[in-house]
Amino acid sequence: MTIFSHLSATPVKYRRRLINPLDYTRRLWLQLTVGFGLLFLYAPLVALVAFSFNDSKRNIVWQGFTFKYYAKAFNNSGLHDAFMNSMIIASISTVVSTVLGTLLAIGLARYKFKGKALYDGWVHLPVVIPEICLGVAMLAFFVWANIPLGLTTITISHIAFSIPFVAVIVRSRMAGFDRSYEEAAIDLGATPWKIFWDITFPYLTPGIVAAALLAFTLSIDDFVITFFTSGPGSTTFPIKIYSMVRFSVTPEVNAASTILIALTVILTVAAMLVQGRGEKGMKK
Numbered sequence: 001m002t003i004f005s006h007l008s009a010t011p012v013k014y015r016r017r018l019i020n021p022l023d024y025t026r027r028l029w030l031q032l033t034v035g036f037g038l039l040f041l042y043a044p045l046v047a048l049v050a051f052s053f054n055d056s057k058r059n060i061v062w063q064g065f066t067f068k069y070y071a072k073a074f075n076n077s078g079l080h081d082a083f084m085n086s087m088i089i090a091s092i093s094t095v096v097s098t099v100l101g102t103l104l105a106i107g108l109a110r111y112k113f114k115g116k117a118l119y120d121g122w123v124h125l126p127v128v129i130p131e132i133c134l135g136v137a138m139l140a141f142f143v144w145a146n147i148p149l150g151l152t153t154i155t156i157s158h159i160a161f162s163i164p165f166v167a168v169i170v171r172s173r174m175a176g177f178d179r180s181y182e183e184a185a186i187d188l189g190a191t192p193w194k195i196f197w198d199i200t201f202p203y204l205t206p207g208i209v210a211a212a213l214l215a216f217t218l219s220i221d222d223f224v225i226t227f228f229t230s231g232p233g234s235t236t237f238p239i240k241i242y243s244m245v246r247f248s249v250t251p252e253v254n255a256a257s258t259i260l261i262a263l264t265v266i267l268t269v270a271a272m273l274v275q276g277r278g279e280k281g282m283k284k
Contacts, residue, residue, distance in 0.1 A: 109175070
């Protein structure tokens, strides 16, 4: 007697109903767990955004709605300079890390060579290493190489930090690529360069754009690595907000933090939308 015939012979009242995974979302304990998790995660952010509109110099008591602290934040020359530094660093590091990360992803996905597994591990290692360890390592390297700390060292650090994330995203996009298109182009006499630009690159574009947006987000809101590798006159936006918080958490600080949160959310959503459209294109 097979297991299927045994199950069919078992009375219905003794059979255990197979639970659909979606049924778990209707369980009260799971709903409460997810609800409390989201509450602990987003309640501080909601409070920060709300008190950025508070018409008071302190965040203790709500005294009315106002936009004046956003005006003060926009007119703060220190915040403006720090924001421009962050934009410059993020733009340069995004371009360089996207190019290098894409080439790295293509090389690891396409070619076989000795020690490939080791290189795979090295690529993923910076993703899981704590940022504080990377910051200390980059600082030690710059001191050893006698490179003055400043915008240059921050940019180099952000490039090194972002490359693994770009490589992982682009490589995941390449996993669904059908090589038969390239083989057909070769049979038709196309050169490798033309095959790459006409077939491979358009297919990888959604993954590359998503990776670039993620690299920009990682760079513009990074604090730990920037803290270790920055020098005089190289204050970034997160570092400036931290220096303001050390004196007092005012609505102006909340307004500046809200601007950074909004920018991060916009870039993250854009990266998710681009990657989602790319996955839909793969299914089609």
